[in-house]
Amino acid sequence: MTTKSFFHHYEAGSSADAPTLLLLHGTGGDEHSLVSIGKQLAPEAAILSPRGKVMENGNPRFFRRLAEGVFDQEDLVARTHELAEFIQAAADEYGFALSSVIAVGYSNGANMAASLMLLHPGLVTKAVLFRSMLPFQLNATIDLTGTSALLLAGRYDTLILGKSVEALAGVLENAGATVTLDWQEADHRLTSDDFKAAQAWIAQIQSVSQH
Numbered sequence: 001m002t003t004k005s006f007f008h009h010y011e012a013g014s015s016a017d018a019p020t021l022l023l024l025h026g027t028g029g030d031e032h033s034l035v036s037i038g039k040q041l042a043p044e045a046a047i048l049s050p051r052g053k054v055m056e057n058g059n060p061r062f063f064r065r066l067a068e069g070v071f072d073q074e075d076l077v078a079r080t081h082e083l084a085e086f087i088q089a090a091a092d093e094y095g096f097a098l099s100s101v102i103a104v105g106y107s108n109g110a111n112m113a114a115s116l117m118l119l120h121p122g123l124v125t126k127a128v129l130f131r132s133m134l135p136f137q138l139n140a141t142i143d144l145t146g147t148s149a150l151l152l153a154g155r156y157d158t159l160i161l162g163k164s165v166e167a168l169a170g171v172l173e174n175a176g177a178t179v180t181l182d183w184q185e186a187d188h189r190l191t192s193d194d195f196k197a198a199q200a201w202i203a204q205i206q207s208v209s210q211h
Contacts, residue, residue, distance in 0.1 A: 006053065013045050105127070
């Protein structure tokens with residue numbers, strides 16, 4: 001697979017040790033939707049932002065769903081493997097280390113990031129998940145030691161149930177990941193407090209990784 005398998009946007013970072021933000025948009029977004037947010041969260045970072053390949057009523061998504069909150073599991077697994085191959089191809093083509101990648105996903109994109117962590121342990125070891133849920137029931141035993149995730153959940157989010165956010169946090173923690181579940185006084189939409197929390201978490205993760 002090559003990077004041409006996905007429409008995507010890439011920008012190099014300001015230095016060799018800068019992180020690479022993997023930006024994964026929500027339903028109806030594209031490869032440009034989260035770029036300004038990414039630059040706000042980590043101004044020095046490189047940016048890799050693919051566009052989801054599934055269309056729902058003209059809106060790009062990363063995988064199909066059968067109804068609100070009901071995912072096409074077969075499609076989700078296949079699309080997750082395809083995205084994992086793209087990330088590896090992009091690392092080769094653009095010359096960044098996979099260990100530098102921080103996934104930043106919103107809604108559908110956050111669920112795809114969670115799926116990546118569960119189906120490809122160790123590929124993406126740092127993730128900011130805005131409004132995510134458990135994408136599928138994990139049957140296999142996986143080891144996510146060394147993986148860190150920030151889950152930013154909306155206390156008044158009517159699209160994602162709190163118990164599904166907590167289920168995702170539990171699955172990640174049980175696999176050995178370090179998880180921060182941060183409840184925001186918000187609905188499904190993102191707020192400035194979401195961005196402040198994500199920015200602080202990324203800065204902390206970067207500080208730890210550079211020492």
